[in-house]
Amino acid sequence: MSRALAAPGTPFVIGGDAHGVTSLRFRGDRFDTDYVRAGAVLGRVLARYRLGGAAWHQLDTVAGTSEWRPGGVAATVSDPALTLASHLELVGERLEWRIEVTNRGSDTVEVGDLVLPLAMHTRFAAGQPATEAVLKHSFVSGHGSHLFWMRSNSAGPYLMLLPAAGTHLEYWDRRVLAEDGEEDTYCAFIHGAAAAAETRATGTNWRQPTTALTLRQGECRSYRFHFRWVADYGAARSAIADSGGIDVEVVPGMTLPTDLEATLALRSSIPVTRIDAEFPEQTDITALPARAGRQLYRLAFQRLGENRLTVHQEGGRSTTLEFFATEPAETLIAKRGAFIAKRQHRDPALWYDGLFGEWAMDRGVLLGPDEYDRIKGWRIYEVTCDDPGLSKPAFLATKNAEHPVAAEVAALDRYIDRFVWGGLQRSDREAHTYGIYGIPDWKTNRESADPGKKGRLHIWRPYDYPHIFAMYFAMYRIARDHLHIPTQLSADAYLERAHGTALAMFTIPMRVIDWSAYGTGFYNECVIPDLVSALKERGWKGQAAELQAHWARKVRHFVLESPDLFGSEYPFDSTGFESTQALARSALDDPAALGVTAGQARAFADRQMAANLFCRGWLEPAYYLLGSDYRAQGADSYTLTYMAQMGGARPCLARPARSPFAAAARLCFAAERMGAAQQRDCRKRLWLLVSRCRA
Incomplete structure (x- = not known):
């Protein structure tokens, strides 16, 4: 039997059944987005005790049992030792949650x-509307924890979950719950000492403190959260601060x-x-004058890691803020660069002589x-080709x-020649x-008995080509620029x-298997x-x-035909954002x-930047989240990938006039010839440039 929660003036549209809340929408929404995963229950709580x-x-x-009443629903379960209750109630513009x-x-x-x-609707399936699923942004860090869910078109409002003043979150995990079949569910922990101890024993390095709750006979403990709608990022920041959480901004970043x-x-x-430092003897924290309602501090770290x-x-x-300190x-x-160059096979007797x-x-x-170690099955391609194998020489050359x-240039020439x-x-x-x-390696394909696309013509994956023409360029x-460095070929060669390689990306995959390079x-x-x-020069x-x-x-395709910016070899991916930003930049520079048109170029650039921010840590102040790219499971896995550096406000490889990477590299090595004061200013500008490659 279907149920519904209702209250005067509420912006929530909530439905459910005998088990609890199974549907949550925004009243009057432009898009029909249900934030709860089909078949799941919102308001569910688990307790593990002894x-x-x-x-x-x-x-x-x-x-247990659920009781629906006007404006609220309560779920309760008991055994001889413990009673666990979850209450959801509409109060004004909020959905209050009491445990x-x-x-x-x-x-x-x-x-x-x-x-x-x-269990929110966070699964992105191929071909589904952009507004059907939502991406989770989560920051679990004590009393300053917060979560929100947003659609991939970035259209508000966002659904936000915030703890009340006396409640905190301290741990998270993904778990397969029996009622959810094989699909795992994101779980936030109010107390997580038992789970954290078990995962630490397997090698997980969760560094925040975790707690257990002790209850004497007849004792009761309650916790409060609330769901609310926020219009945009600015409103989300204000909601965090107004609820007693901490709106954190840090420049240039947390790495x-x-x-x-x-x-x-x-x-x-x-x-x-x-503010307490984990390593006070190696951390400088200086309070600065407050400004614009914010408490300001200057930070510096000397302990690496x-x-x-x-x-x-x-x-x-x-609230815990996790930073990471690196060398300059x-x-x-x-x-x-030196590490890559030294990890090169240098044996003329090997068919893979020159491989990094x-x-x-x-x-x-x-x-x-001849030695894949623990890389097994079809993933052996990572050693010789595809993105893992081809990106290293592209970086080294740039x-x-x-x-x-x-010595590094000589290593690159050996790779190219051999x-x-x-x-x-x-x-x-x-x-x-x-x-x-392409995969698994060029020798296998060249020697294949198959003369077609699965063998001797396995040259159709356009993703492979840019690494090579970036290296050649x-x-x-x-x-051209460093005549004192010997190279095996001439600049013209x-x-x-x-x-030729760039041109081949657009022509050969299309010729072999009809794969267009214009759409991704x-x-x-x-x-x-x-x-x-x-x-031209x-x-x-x-x-x-x-x-x-x-x-x-390709520019016209993206600007005029509104393709799915998250489309890739997977239904939801962030691997295209470096390229789509470059396409937007080209359109803005010379639309005619x-x-x-200039208006079309600007509209696409705005959409590209919104999509880029949508799948990055933006309000999540931890070094492994802030600026990192996210995939469909949000920050739960696969963070800090190669796209964390590649998808930002500028393309980050090999743009001599505009690239933050190129400008950063120039600043790096110019600093070697400067005085101490100039070096410090130069390095600060350098890290600001590098940070632009992140978000």
């Missing part, structure tokens, strides 16, 4: 976990080099009383086609275009020149291969506008016009030349 250190027992409100745990026996009860399964400082701004209706700050408020409230940015870039291999840190072994090291040209990539002596072989810049964004293809400019006008025509067609 008596006197004995075995754990579990109570689950869905196994009560009562010891109904004679023995003291230890509640190790008190869990809130939040901070040891030679730079950060400015921290905190806003809350409950004043901050102090994770650094935890605990922000205390009146009333015994605390120029050191990181130089070390990364994966490195097994635990065994100290360089992986390759780094050397700004700050060349002769592994790429005539192996991974079809040479100018073969049909389908510039074609790039960077090698062209090395040969590298430029010719960069052009590929990482590293953002170098195409600069490649076109280089061709070299006087190769025909080649420049040919490549520009393909790029313009690309066949669009």
Whole structure:
């Protein structure tokens, strides 16, 4: 039997059944979005408890009884030791949520976990409307915890969950609950000592404090949250601060080099009383004059790695802010380049001579086609090709275009000569020149008995091409700009291969399996506008016009045809945002030349930026969330991927005039020749540039 909650003036439309609330919508919404997953119950609570250190027992409100009344619904479950109750009630513009745990026996009860399964409609399926599912943004960190859910078109309102003044969250997990079949559910923990202890024993490094609840005979403990609607990010920030949480802003970010400082701004209706550092002897915290209703602090860290700050408020409230301290940015870039160059196979007897291999840190072994270590099955491609295998030389070449090291350039030339040209990539002596072989590796494909697309013509994955033409273009810049560095080919030869490979991306996959490169964004293809400019500067006008025509067609597709910006090889992905930003930038720079109007270019740029922010940590102040890209499960897994650096306000690879990466690299190595005061200012500007690559 279906039920409904109603109250005068409420913005919530809530439905349910005998088990509880199963549907939640916004009244008068422009889109028919149900925020609760089909078949799930909102307001469910689980408790895991024990008596006197004995075995754990579990109570689950869905196994109890539900009572519907005007404006509210209550679910209760009991056993001889404990009563667990969950109350949802419409109060004004809010949906209040009260949880009560009562010891109904004679023995003291230890509640190790008190869990809130939040089974929202967060599954993004291929072909579904953009407004059908929602993405979760979550920050679990004591009394300052908050969560909100939003649609992929970024249209408000957002559904927000906030704890009341005396309630906190301290842990989270994803769990398969029996009633949900095989689909796992995000679970937030009010108390999580038992679960955290179990996961720490398996190697998980949850660094925030966790607690258990002790209840004596007849004792009851209650906790309160509320759901509310907020119009946008600004309203979400205000809601956090107004509820007693902390609206946190930090510049340049929460991953901070040891030679730079950060400015921290905190806003809350409950004043901050102090900030404690995890490593006080290696952390500088300086209070600054308050401004615009915010308490300001200057921070600096000297201990490398994770650094935890605990922000205390009146009333015994605390929130954990997790930072990460690194070596100076120029050191990181130089070390990364040196590391890649040294992990190269250098044996002329091997068919994969020149390959930059994966490195097994635990065994100290360089992986390759004869040693995959724990990489099994179809994923062995990660060692030689596809994005994992091809991105390393693209980075190394781009780094050397700004700050060349002769040994690293020589390693790149060996990779090109011994592994790429005539192996991974079809040479100018073969049909389908510039074609790039895909998984599992080029040798397997070239020697395949299948003459078609699953064998000797497995050269149709357009994602593979940009890594290679980005590498060639960077090698062209090395040969052009750093004449003291030996290269195996001339600048013109590298430029010719960069052009040919970029052109092949648009033509060969289409020719072989009818896969158009115009409909999806590929990482590293953002170098195409600069490649076109280089061709023009070299006087190769025909080649420049040919490549520009393909790029313009792709710009028009995205600007005029409104494709799904999250579409990729998966139904929901963030891998295209580096490219779509570059497409938007090109349209804004010269709309008429690309066949669009200025208004159309601006509309697409706005949509692209909104979509980019939608699937990133934006109000989540932890180093592993802030600026990180999210996939369909939000911040629950797969954070801090390659797209965290690649999808920001500017493309981050190989744009000599505009790229933050290129500008950052120049600042890095210019700083080596400056005085101390100039270096500090230079490095601060550097990290601000690098931060632009994140969000």
